[in-house]
């Protein structure tokens with residue numbers, strides 16, 4: 001048996017046997033793991049308040065030989081999303097982050113960059129301030145998983161795609177960025193695939209800014225829900241295509 005203590009983010013819990021919980025944890029040192037919190041429903045002393053999705057904890061657990069599930073002994077809360085005000089939108093946004101981490105991360109592979117990304121997003125994701133953190137997180141997850149297409153060139157003809165908004169005129173409009181929810185890369189207008197969606201110039205520019213700096217810097221600006229909604233949709237649909245799975249929490253956010 002190996003006793004471990006380390007930073008982790010709670011992703012999800014499921015009832016398990018009678019009073020136990022199965023917990024999916026994103027640990028800093030070992031990546032995503034699953035463990036059993038015995039009597040978690042009865043014993044609030046060891047886990048009380050620390051089992052909400054996206055709670056940042058110091059987890060004590062034991063790895064057992066030939067057992068896939070670790071034994072979770074105790075969580076010490078380092079930061080709880082519930083220490084800040086909560087509403088429907090923030091709850092759905094926190095669930096989206098947890099769901100993407102749960103679905104995208106391989107088991108037992110340390111992903112320190114993703115871990116730091118998740119912590120920086122947690123700090124910014126507050127009531128009335130969810131749209132930038134969500135967009136930032138989903139776009140970066142695509143990049144860190146190797147799923148982010150290059151936006152500067154058409155993947156079919158190789159022509160450069162313009163950043164500035166072009167209205168009318170097929171020759172110029174041809175340079176707009178188009179993406180499809182069913183295939184890799186972005187294209188020009190002429191090479192767009194059936195069912196393609198255009199990305200606005202503002203979306204392409206925002207994506208470049210997101211890849212250049214920390215979320216904290218961009219958070220100084222106003223990010224109302226109608227600011228680059230196409231970039232958010234692009235980031236989420238790209239994740240969903242690679243996960244081969246619709247993100248439930250993204251649908252919840254659509255209803256806002």
Ligand SMILES: [Zn+2]
Nearest residue numbers: 154157188191
């Ligand atoms: Zn093209």
